[in-house]
Amino acid sequence: MKEPRHITSRNHPLVKDLRRLAQEPGAYRKLGLVWLEGDHLCRALLARGGVPLQSVVGASAWLQPGPRELALAAAEVTVIDDALLGEVSSLESPANIGFLIAAPERGRAPLQGVPTVVLDRLQDPGNVGTILRSAGALGVRQVLALKGGAAFWSPKVLRAGMGAHFGLHLVEGLIVSELDAIEVPLIATSSHAADALHERRLPTPCAWVFGHEGQGVAPALMERCQLTLRIPQPGGEESLNVAAATAICLYESARQRLV
Amino acid sequence: MKEPRHITSRNHPLVKDLRRLAQEPGAYRKLGLVWLEGDHLCRALLARGGVPLQSVVGASAWLQPGPRELALAAAEVTVIDDALLGEVSSLESPANIGFLIAAPERGRAPLQGVPTVVLDRLQDPGNVGTILRSAGALGVRQVLALKGGAAFWSPKVLRAGMGAHFGLHLVEGLIVSELDAIEVPLIATSSHAADALHERRLPTPCAWVFGHEGQGVAPALMERCQLTLRIPQPGGEESLNVAAATAICLYESARQRLV
Structure with missing residues:
Protein backbone atom coordinates (compact mmCIF):
# COMPACT_ATOMS: atom_id res chain seq x y z
CA MET A 1 0.00 0.00 0.00
CA ALA A 103 -6.35 21.15 -15.80
CA PRO A 104 -7.29 20.66 -19.45
CA GLU A 105 -4.60 22.01 -21.75
CA ARG A 106 -5.17 25.45 -23.20
CA GLY A 107 -5.66 25.85 -26.92
CA ARG A 108 -7.52 22.56 -27.17
CA ALA A 109 -9.31 22.40 -30.55
CA PRO A 110 -13.06 21.90 -30.91
CA LEU A 111 -14.19 18.61 -32.49
CA GLN A 112 -15.66 18.62 -35.98
CA GLY A 113 -19.03 17.23 -36.94
CA VAL A 114 -20.38 16.27 -33.51
CA PRO A 115 -23.50 17.34 -31.55
CA THR A 116 -22.42 20.54 -29.83
CA VAL A 117 -23.58 23.23 -27.43
CA VAL A 118 -22.08 26.72 -27.68
CA LEU A 119 -22.32 29.05 -24.67
CA ASP A 120 -21.97 32.77 -25.22
CA ARG A 121 -20.87 34.47 -21.98
CA LEU A 122 -23.16 32.63 -19.57
CA GLN A 123 -22.52 34.09 -16.13
CA ASP A 124 -24.23 31.86 -13.63
CA PRO A 125 -22.15 28.82 -12.60
CA GLY A 126 -25.29 26.88 -11.68
CA ASN A 127 -26.68 27.42 -15.18
CA VAL A 128 -23.44 26.38 -16.83
CA GLY A 129 -23.12 23.23 -14.71
CA THR A 130 -26.76 22.30 -15.29
CA ILE A 131 -26.27 22.74 -19.03
CA LEU A 132 -23.22 20.46 -19.02
CA ARG A 133 -25.27 17.88 -17.16
CA SER A 134 -28.14 18.09 -19.67
CA ALA A 135 -25.66 17.95 -22.54
CA GLY A 136 -24.09 14.78 -21.16
CA ALA A 137 -27.45 13.11 -20.65
CA LEU A 138 -29.01 14.10 -23.97
CA GLY A 139 -26.28 13.01 -26.36
CA VAL A 140 -24.16 16.13 -26.86
CA ARG A 141 -20.46 15.38 -27.40
CA GLN A 142 -18.87 18.78 -26.79
CA VAL A 143 -19.63 22.10 -25.12
CA LEU A 144 -17.77 25.21 -26.29
CA ALA A 145 -17.69 28.49 -24.41
CA LEU A 146 -16.84 31.86 -25.85
CA LYS A 147 -14.62 34.18 -23.84
CA GLY A 148 -16.27 35.89 -20.90
CA GLY A 149 -18.40 33.20 -19.30
CA ALA A 150 -18.32 31.29 -16.02
CA ALA A 151 -15.21 29.09 -15.86
CA PHE A 152 -16.06 25.46 -16.68
CA TRP A 153 -13.74 23.89 -14.10
CA SER A 154 -14.58 26.22 -11.20
CA PRO A 155 -15.95 24.57 -8.03
CA LYS A 156 -19.53 25.79 -8.52
CA VAL A 157 -19.74 24.69 -12.15
CA LEU A 158 -18.20 21.32 -11.26
CA ARG A 159 -20.71 20.88 -8.49
CA ALA A 160 -23.73 21.66 -10.66
CA GLY A 161 -22.30 19.50 -13.46
CA MET A 162 -22.35 16.42 -11.20
CA GLY A 163 -19.60 14.71 -13.19
CA ALA A 164 -20.84 15.53 -16.69
CA HIS A 165 -17.51 17.32 -17.30
CA PHE A 166 -15.69 14.01 -17.63
CA GLY A 167 -17.81 12.70 -20.51
CA LEU A 168 -17.73 15.84 -22.66
CA HIS A 169 -15.16 17.53 -24.87
CA LEU A 170 -14.96 20.98 -23.25
CA VAL A 171 -13.25 24.02 -24.74
CA GLU A 172 -13.52 27.52 -23.32
CA GLY A 173 -12.19 30.97 -24.13
CA LEU A 174 -13.04 30.74 -27.84
CA ILE A 175 -13.74 33.67 -30.14
CA VAL A 176 -16.68 33.63 -32.55
CA SER A 177 -14.66 32.98 -35.72
CA GLU A 178 -13.19 29.81 -34.19
CA LEU A 179 -16.65 28.25 -34.36
CA ASP A 180 -16.30 27.85 -38.13
CA ALA A 181 -14.05 24.88 -37.45
CA ILE A 182 -16.81 22.70 -36.02
CA GLU A 183 -18.54 22.38 -39.39
CA VAL A 184 -22.04 21.82 -38.08
CA PRO A 185 -24.95 24.26 -38.47
CA LEU A 186 -25.50 26.68 -35.59
CA ILE A 187 -29.05 27.02 -34.21
CA ALA A 188 -30.21 29.66 -31.76
CA THR A 189 -33.52 30.27 -30.03
CA SER A 190 -35.27 33.60 -30.41
CA SER A 191 -38.70 34.64 -29.21
CA HIS A 192 -39.03 36.57 -32.50
CA ALA A 193 -38.41 33.54 -34.75
CA ALA A 194 -41.18 32.61 -37.16
CA ASP A 195 -40.93 28.85 -36.67
CA ALA A 196 -41.42 27.01 -33.41
CA LEU A 197 -38.91 24.42 -32.27
CA HIS A 198 -41.24 21.44 -32.76
CA GLU A 199 -42.30 22.51 -36.26
CA ARG A 200 -38.92 22.12 -37.93
CA ARG A 201 -36.85 19.13 -38.83
CA LEU A 202 -33.64 19.82 -36.92
CA PRO A 203 -30.27 19.16 -38.57
CA THR A 204 -28.18 16.38 -37.02
CA PRO A 205 -25.54 16.97 -35.83
CA CYS A 206 -26.01 20.63 -34.98
CA ALA A 207 -24.65 23.17 -32.52
CA TRP A 208 -27.18 24.75 -30.20
CA VAL A 209 -26.19 28.29 -29.22
CA PHE A 210 -27.25 29.88 -25.91
CA GLY A 211 -26.42 33.35 -24.69
CA HIS A 212 -25.83 35.55 -21.68
CA GLU A 213 -28.63 35.46 -19.08
CA GLY A 214 -29.51 39.13 -19.54
CA GLN A 215 -28.29 40.01 -23.02
CA GLY A 216 -28.85 36.79 -24.92
CA VAL A 217 -26.68 35.76 -27.87
CA ALA A 218 -24.36 38.48 -29.19
CA PRO A 219 -25.40 39.88 -32.60
CA ALA A 220 -22.14 38.76 -34.27
CA LEU A 221 -22.83 35.19 -33.22
CA MET A 222 -26.54 35.35 -34.01
CA GLU A 223 -25.62 36.30 -37.59
CA ARG A 224 -23.72 33.06 -37.96
CA CYS A 225 -26.70 30.94 -36.95
CA GLN A 226 -28.24 29.11 -39.89
CA LEU A 227 -31.55 28.71 -38.08
CA THR A 228 -33.40 30.52 -35.31
CA LEU A 229 -36.40 28.95 -33.65
CA ARG A 230 -38.73 29.93 -30.87
CA ILE A 231 -39.63 27.64 -28.00
CA PRO A 232 -43.43 27.46 -27.96
CA GLN A 233 -44.69 29.22 -24.85
CA PRO A 234 -48.42 28.69 -24.55
CA GLY A 235 -48.32 30.38 -21.15
CA GLY A 236 -47.57 33.75 -22.67
CA GLU A 237 -44.45 35.79 -23.16
CA GLU A 238 -42.73 34.68 -20.00
CA SER A 239 -39.11 33.89 -20.62
CA LEU A 240 -37.37 30.66 -19.71
CA ASN A 241 -34.22 30.25 -17.67
CA VAL A 242 -31.36 29.53 -20.08
CA ALA A 243 -30.61 26.11 -18.59
CA ALA A 244 -34.30 25.19 -18.92
CA ALA A 245 -34.29 26.38 -22.55
CA THR A 246 -31.18 24.31 -23.22
CA ALA A 247 -32.77 21.19 -21.77
CA ILE A 248 -35.81 21.67 -24.02
CA CYS A 249 -33.78 22.18 -27.21
CA LEU A 250 -31.48 19.24 -26.53
CA TYR A 251 -34.46 17.05 -25.73
CA GLU A 252 -36.17 18.04 -28.97
CA SER A 253 -33.00 17.21 -30.93
CA ALA A 254 -32.82 13.83 -29.18
CA ARG A 255 -36.53 13.16 -29.69
CA GLN A 256 -36.33 13.84 -33.42
CA ARG A 257 -33.36 11.49 -33.75
CA LEU A 258 -35.27 8.77 -31.88
CA VAL A 259 -38.58 8.89 -33.78
CA MET B 1 -49.17 63.25 -5.13
CA ALA B 103 -48.60 36.93 1.72
CA PRO B 104 -50.96 34.43 0.09
CA GLU B 105 -53.55 33.19 2.55
CA ARG B 106 -52.87 29.83 4.19
CA GLY B 107 -55.19 26.95 3.49
CA ARG B 108 -55.72 28.02 -0.09
CA ALA B 109 -57.28 25.15 -2.05
CA PRO B 110 -55.71 23.65 -5.17
CA LEU B 111 -57.62 24.18 -8.42
CA GLN B 112 -59.37 21.26 -10.08
CA GLY B 113 -58.82 20.06 -13.61
CA VAL B 114 -55.99 22.37 -14.66
CA PRO B 115 -52.43 21.70 -15.91
CA THR B 116 -50.42 21.30 -12.71
CA VAL B 117 -46.93 20.73 -11.37
CA VAL B 118 -46.47 19.02 -8.00
CA LEU B 119 -43.17 19.46 -6.14
CA ASP B 120 -42.23 16.93 -3.49
CA ARG B 121 -39.74 18.48 -1.04
CA LEU B 122 -37.49 20.26 -3.54
CA GLN B 123 -34.73 21.90 -1.54
CA ASP B 124 -32.89 24.23 -3.86
CA PRO B 125 -34.54 27.67 -4.19
CA GLY B 126 -32.96 28.17 -7.62
CA ASN B 127 -34.54 24.94 -8.84
CA VAL B 128 -37.94 25.85 -7.44
CA GLY B 129 -37.87 29.35 -8.95
CA THR B 130 -36.70 28.03 -12.31
CA ILE B 131 -39.52 25.48 -12.29
CA LEU B 132 -42.11 28.17 -11.56
CA ARG B 133 -40.71 30.16 -14.48
CA SER B 134 -40.90 27.17 -16.84
CA ALA B 135 -44.40 26.39 -15.59
CA GLY B 136 -45.56 29.92 -16.32
CA ALA B 137 -44.06 29.89 -19.81
CA LEU B 138 -45.23 26.43 -20.82
CA GLY B 139 -48.91 26.67 -19.96
CA VAL B 140 -49.14 25.29 -16.42
CA ARG B 141 -51.83 26.94 -14.30
CA GLN B 142 -50.84 25.88 -10.80
CA VAL B 143 -47.84 24.62 -8.86
CA LEU B 144 -48.42 22.69 -5.64
CA ALA B 145 -45.73 21.92 -3.10
CA LEU B 146 -45.84 19.23 -0.47
CA LYS B 147 -44.62 20.04 3.03
CA GLY B 148 -40.86 20.24 3.42
CA GLY B 149 -39.65 22.07 0.35
CA ALA B 150 -38.08 25.48 -0.31
CA ALA B 151 -40.56 28.24 0.51
CA PHE B 152 -42.21 29.60 -2.65
CA TRP B 153 -42.21 33.25 -1.57
CA SER B 154 -38.68 33.37 -0.17
CA PRO B 155 -36.30 35.93 -1.74
CA LYS B 156 -34.22 33.35 -3.63
CA VAL B 157 -37.21 31.54 -5.11
CA LEU B 158 -38.80 34.87 -6.07
CA ARG B 159 -35.59 35.95 -7.73
CA ALA B 160 -35.23 32.75 -9.77
CA GLY B 161 -38.95 32.84 -10.63
CA MET B 162 -38.53 36.23 -12.35
CA GLY B 163 -42.18 37.13 -11.80
CA ALA B 164 -43.73 33.77 -12.73
CA HIS B 165 -45.25 33.66 -9.22
CA PHE B 166 -47.86 36.25 -10.15
CA GLY B 167 -49.34 34.27 -13.03
CA LEU B 168 -49.65 30.94 -11.23
CA HIS B 169 -51.96 29.49 -8.60
CA LEU B 170 -49.47 28.50 -5.91
CA VAL B 171 -50.22 26.33 -2.89
CA GLU B 172 -47.59 24.98 -0.51
CA GLY B 173 -47.48 22.85 2.62
CA LEU B 174 -49.82 20.19 1.24
CA ILE B 175 -49.91 16.55 2.28
CA VAL B 176 -50.09 13.75 -0.28
CA SER B 177 -53.78 12.91 0.26
CA GLU B 178 -54.76 16.50 -0.54
CA LEU B 179 -53.67 15.92 -4.12
CA ASP B 180 -56.77 13.81 -4.76
CA ALA B 181 -58.73 17.05 -4.97
CA ILE B 182 -57.10 18.21 -8.20
CA GLU B 183 -58.76 15.45 -10.24
CA VAL B 184 -56.13 15.19 -12.95
CA PRO B 185 -53.82 12.21 -13.51
CA LEU B 186 -50.42 12.38 -11.84
CA ILE B 187 -47.35 11.59 -13.97
CA ALA B 188 -43.81 11.11 -12.68
CA THR B 189 -40.51 10.47 -14.38
CA SER B 190 -38.45 7.43 -13.52
CA SER B 191 -35.29 6.15 -15.13
CA HIS B 192 -36.71 2.63 -14.65
CA ALA B 193 -39.94 3.29 -16.57
CA ALA B 194 -40.58 1.12 -19.61
CA ASP B 195 -41.93 3.88 -21.84
CA ALA B 196 -40.04 6.99 -22.89
CA LEU B 197 -41.64 10.40 -22.58
CA HIS B 198 -41.96 10.97 -26.33
CA GLU B 199 -43.51 7.55 -26.98
CA ARG B 200 -46.71 8.09 -25.04
CA ARG B 201 -49.74 10.22 -25.67
CA LEU B 202 -49.82 12.37 -22.54
CA PRO B 203 -53.13 13.10 -20.80
CA THR B 204 -54.27 16.72 -20.87
CA PRO B 205 -54.57 18.25 -18.35
CA CYS B 206 -52.20 16.34 -16.12
CA ALA B 207 -50.10 16.96 -13.05
CA TRP B 208 -46.35 16.45 -13.45
CA VAL B 209 -44.70 15.31 -10.22
CA PHE B 210 -41.06 16.07 -9.40
CA GLY B 211 -39.18 15.06 -6.29
CA HIS B 212 -36.39 15.93 -3.91
CA GLU B 213 -33.00 16.55 -5.59
CA GLY B 214 -31.34 13.59 -3.88
CA GLN B 215 -34.18 11.24 -2.97
CA GLY B 216 -36.62 11.76 -5.83
CA VAL B 217 -40.37 11.34 -5.41
CA ALA B 218 -41.46 9.75 -2.11
CA PRO B 219 -42.81 6.19 -2.50
CA ALA B 220 -46.26 7.14 -1.15
CA LEU B 221 -46.59 9.78 -3.85
CA MET B 222 -45.11 7.58 -6.57
CA GLU B 223 -47.83 5.02 -5.85
CA ARG B 224 -50.47 7.59 -6.69
CA CYS B 225 -49.01 8.33 -10.11
CA GLN B 226 -51.07 6.86 -12.94
CA LEU B 227 -48.12 6.94 -15.31
CA THR B 228 -44.34 6.88 -15.01
CA LEU B 229 -42.15 7.70 -17.96
CA ARG B 230 -38.44 7.97 -18.55
CA ILE B 231 -36.80 10.91 -20.26
CA PRO B 232 -34.78 9.47 -23.14
CA GLN B 233 -31.08 9.94 -22.38
CA PRO B 234 -29.07 8.92 -25.41
CA GLY B 235 -25.91 10.17 -23.68
CA GLY B 236 -26.02 7.38 -21.14
CA GLU B 237 -27.23 7.07 -17.59
CA GLU B 238 -26.32 10.57 -16.54
CA SER B 239 -29.09 12.15 -14.54
CA LEU B 240 -30.72 15.48 -15.24
CA ASN B 241 -31.09 18.41 -12.88
CA VAL B 242 -34.70 18.43 -11.65
CA ALA B 243 -35.45 21.86 -13.15
CA ALA B 244 -34.07 20.67 -16.49
CA ALA B 245 -36.23 17.53 -16.29
CA THR B 246 -39.26 19.68 -15.50
CA ALA B 247 -38.65 21.92 -18.50
CA ILE B 248 -38.44 18.86 -20.77
CA CYS B 249 -41.65 17.28 -19.48
CA LEU B 250 -43.64 20.51 -19.63
CA TYR B 251 -42.34 21.17 -23.14
CA GLU B 252 -43.38 17.69 -24.26
CA SER B 253 -46.87 18.23 -22.82
CA ALA B 254 -47.10 21.58 -24.64
CA ARG B 255 -45.73 20.11 -27.88
CA GLN B 256 -48.28 17.31 -27.89
CA ARG B 257 -51.10 19.79 -27.33
CA LEU B 258 -49.84 21.92 -30.22
CA VAL B 259 -49.37 19.22 -32.88
Missing part, protein backbone atom coordinates in the same frame (compact mmCIF):
# COMPACT_ATOMS: atom_id res chain seq x y z
CA LYS A 2 1.17 3.50 -0.76
CA GLU A 3 2.40 5.47 2.19
CA PRO A 4 0.45 8.74 2.37
CA ARG A 5 2.09 11.97 3.32
CA HIS A 6 0.48 13.81 6.19
CA ILE A 7 0.01 17.59 6.16
CA THR A 8 -0.84 19.46 9.33
CA SER A 9 0.11 23.05 8.50
CA ARG A 10 -2.16 25.55 6.87
CA ASN A 11 0.93 27.17 5.37
CA HIS A 12 1.87 24.09 3.38
CA PRO A 13 2.03 24.96 -0.35
CA LEU A 14 -0.55 22.29 -1.20
CA VAL A 15 -3.02 23.71 1.31
CA LYS A 16 -2.48 27.19 -0.13
CA ASP A 17 -3.13 25.88 -3.64
CA LEU A 18 -6.28 24.06 -2.56
CA ARG A 19 -7.60 27.13 -0.78
CA ARG A 20 -7.05 29.18 -3.90
CA LEU A 21 -8.67 26.56 -6.13
CA ALA A 22 -11.71 26.42 -3.85
CA GLN A 23 -12.11 30.19 -3.66
CA GLU A 24 -11.12 31.61 -7.07
CA PRO A 25 -13.26 30.36 -9.96
CA GLY A 26 -10.42 30.79 -12.49
CA ALA A 27 -7.48 29.67 -10.32
CA TYR A 28 -7.21 26.33 -12.15
CA ARG A 29 -6.00 28.17 -15.23
CA LYS A 30 -3.10 29.67 -13.32
CA LEU A 31 -2.19 26.59 -11.28
CA GLY A 32 -2.82 24.00 -13.99
CA LEU A 33 -4.78 21.92 -11.49
CA VAL A 34 -8.46 21.25 -10.94
CA TRP A 35 -9.82 20.43 -7.48
CA LEU A 36 -12.61 17.86 -7.51
CA GLU A 37 -14.23 18.06 -4.14
CA GLY A 38 -16.33 15.25 -2.77
CA ASP A 39 -17.04 11.59 -3.26
CA HIS A 40 -19.46 12.02 -6.16
CA LEU A 41 -17.11 13.96 -8.45
CA CYS A 42 -14.17 11.70 -7.59
CA ARG A 43 -16.12 8.56 -8.45
CA ALA A 44 -17.51 10.14 -11.63
CA LEU A 45 -13.94 10.83 -12.77
CA LEU A 46 -12.87 7.23 -12.15
CA ALA A 47 -15.99 5.87 -13.86
CA ARG A 48 -14.94 7.73 -17.02
CA GLY A 49 -11.40 6.38 -16.81
CA GLY A 50 -9.96 9.65 -15.50
CA VAL A 51 -6.68 9.57 -13.60
CA PRO A 52 -6.24 11.72 -10.49
CA LEU A 53 -2.78 13.14 -9.88
CA GLN A 54 -3.36 13.12 -6.19
CA SER A 55 -6.04 12.45 -3.63
CA VAL A 56 -6.47 14.61 -0.55
CA VAL A 57 -8.32 12.94 2.27
CA GLY A 58 -9.21 14.03 5.78
CA ALA A 59 -7.48 12.27 8.66
CA SER A 60 -10.76 10.83 10.00
CA ALA A 61 -11.93 9.67 6.57
CA TRP A 62 -8.56 7.97 6.01
CA LEU A 63 -9.48 5.60 8.83
CA GLN A 64 -12.70 4.52 7.06
CA PRO A 65 -12.61 1.80 4.39
CA GLY A 66 -14.76 3.65 1.78
CA PRO A 67 -12.88 6.95 1.56
CA ARG A 68 -9.55 5.15 2.03
CA GLU A 69 -10.16 2.91 -0.96
CA LEU A 70 -11.22 5.90 -3.07
CA ALA A 71 -8.13 7.86 -1.98
CA LEU A 72 -5.90 4.98 -3.04
CA ALA A 73 -7.13 5.29 -6.63
CA ALA A 74 -4.69 8.19 -6.99
CA ALA A 75 -0.97 7.86 -7.61
CA GLU A 76 -0.26 10.01 -4.56
CA VAL A 77 -2.25 10.26 -1.36
CA THR A 78 -2.15 13.19 1.03
CA VAL A 79 -3.86 12.98 4.41
CA ILE A 80 -4.65 16.35 5.94
CA ASP A 81 -6.16 17.38 9.23
CA ASP A 82 -9.95 17.51 9.12
CA ALA A 83 -10.00 21.20 10.05
CA LEU A 84 -7.71 22.03 7.12
CA LEU A 85 -9.96 20.18 4.71
CA GLY A 86 -12.80 22.36 5.94
CA GLU A 87 -10.74 25.46 5.17
CA VAL A 88 -10.10 24.45 1.55
CA SER A 89 -13.73 23.62 0.87
CA SER A 90 -16.13 25.52 -1.34
CA LEU A 91 -19.07 23.70 0.24
CA GLU A 92 -21.20 24.50 3.27
CA SER A 93 -20.69 20.94 4.45
CA PRO A 94 -17.07 20.23 3.49
CA ALA A 95 -16.38 16.89 1.85
CA ASN A 96 -13.92 14.50 3.42
CA ILE A 97 -12.06 13.71 0.20
CA GLY A 98 -11.09 15.28 -3.10
CA PHE A 99 -8.88 14.66 -6.12
CA LEU A 100 -6.47 16.95 -7.88
CA ILE A 101 -6.40 16.45 -11.64
CA ALA A 102 -4.45 18.18 -14.38
CA LYS B 2 -48.91 61.05 -2.07
CA GLU B 3 -46.60 62.28 0.61
CA PRO B 4 -44.07 59.52 1.42
CA ARG B 5 -42.93 58.83 4.91
CA HIS B 6 -39.19 58.90 5.43
CA ILE B 7 -37.40 56.33 7.59
CA THR B 8 -33.83 56.88 8.71
CA SER B 9 -33.50 54.50 11.66
CA ARG B 10 -32.45 50.90 11.41
CA ASN B 11 -34.53 50.22 14.49
CA HIS B 12 -37.78 51.21 12.81
CA PRO B 13 -40.23 48.27 12.89
CA LEU B 14 -40.56 48.31 9.11
CA VAL B 15 -36.79 48.04 8.66
CA LYS B 16 -36.73 45.15 11.12
CA ASP B 17 -39.48 43.37 9.21
CA LEU B 18 -37.74 43.90 5.88
CA ARG B 19 -34.46 42.60 7.25
CA ARG B 20 -36.18 39.48 8.49
CA LEU B 21 -38.03 38.97 5.21
CA ALA B 22 -34.77 39.29 3.27
CA GLN B 23 -32.86 36.91 5.51
CA GLU B 24 -35.31 34.19 6.61
CA PRO B 25 -36.78 32.17 3.76
CA GLY B 26 -39.98 31.42 5.68
CA ALA B 27 -40.45 34.78 7.44
CA TYR B 28 -43.32 35.76 5.12
CA ARG B 29 -45.48 33.08 6.73
CA LYS B 30 -45.02 34.64 10.16
CA LEU B 31 -45.29 38.26 9.10
CA GLY B 32 -48.02 37.82 6.48
CA LEU B 33 -45.98 39.96 4.09
CA VAL B 34 -43.86 39.20 1.04
CA TRP B 35 -40.93 41.43 0.08
CA LEU B 36 -40.50 41.84 -3.68
CA GLU B 37 -37.07 43.27 -4.17
CA GLY B 38 -36.10 45.05 -7.34
CA ASP B 39 -37.60 46.70 -10.36
CA HIS B 40 -38.23 43.51 -12.32
CA LEU B 41 -40.38 41.76 -9.71
CA CYS B 42 -42.28 44.97 -8.91
CA ARG B 43 -43.14 45.53 -12.56
CA ALA B 44 -44.06 41.87 -13.04
CA LEU B 45 -46.54 42.18 -10.17
CA LEU B 46 -48.15 45.28 -11.68
CA ALA B 47 -48.27 43.69 -15.14
CA ARG B 48 -50.40 40.88 -13.65
CA GLY B 49 -52.71 43.35 -11.93
CA GLY B 50 -51.19 42.79 -8.49
CA VAL B 51 -51.59 45.46 -5.84
CA PRO B 52 -48.66 46.36 -3.59
CA LEU B 53 -49.50 47.33 -0.02
CA GLN B 54 -46.50 49.55 0.15
CA SER B 55 -43.44 50.53 -1.83
CA VAL B 56 -40.06 51.03 -0.21
CA VAL B 57 -37.68 53.16 -2.22
CA GLY B 58 -34.16 54.42 -1.57
CA ALA B 59 -33.72 58.15 -1.00
CA SER B 60 -31.56 58.54 -4.13
CA ALA B 61 -33.93 56.51 -6.30
CA TRP B 62 -36.87 58.61 -5.07
CA LEU B 63 -35.29 61.58 -6.83
CA GLN B 64 -35.30 59.74 -10.20
CA PRO B 65 -38.43 59.71 -12.37
CA GLY B 66 -38.40 55.93 -13.15
CA PRO B 67 -38.23 54.50 -9.63
CA ARG B 68 -40.43 57.35 -8.33
CA GLU B 69 -43.20 56.50 -10.73
CA LEU B 70 -42.93 52.81 -9.87
CA ALA B 71 -43.02 53.60 -6.14
CA LEU B 72 -46.17 55.64 -6.60
CA ALA B 73 -48.01 52.56 -7.88
CA ALA B 74 -48.40 51.54 -4.22
CA ALA B 75 -50.99 52.88 -1.83
CA GLU B 76 -48.26 53.86 0.61
CA VAL B 77 -44.72 54.98 -0.15
CA THR B 78 -41.81 54.78 2.25
CA VAL B 79 -38.50 56.43 1.42
CA ILE B 80 -35.56 55.00 3.33
CA ASP B 81 -31.89 55.88 3.44
CA ASP B 82 -29.87 54.15 0.75
CA ALA B 83 -27.66 52.43 3.32
CA LEU B 84 -30.70 50.94 5.06
CA LEU B 85 -32.01 49.57 1.79
CA GLY B 86 -28.66 47.84 1.39
CA GLU B 87 -29.08 46.25 4.80
CA VAL B 88 -32.46 44.77 4.02
CA SER B 89 -31.37 43.32 0.71
CA SER B 90 -30.90 39.68 -0.15
CA LEU B 91 -28.90 40.63 -3.24
CA GLU B 92 -25.20 41.23 -3.77
CA SER B 93 -26.09 44.46 -5.56
CA PRO B 94 -29.05 45.76 -3.55
CA ALA B 95 -32.02 47.03 -5.55
CA ASN B 96 -33.18 50.59 -5.06
CA ILE B 97 -36.85 49.75 -4.76
CA GLY B 98 -39.16 47.00 -3.55
CA PHE B 99 -42.82 46.31 -2.85
CA LEU B 100 -44.47 44.73 0.13
CA ILE B 101 -47.46 42.60 -0.75
CA ALA B 102 -49.80 40.52 1.36
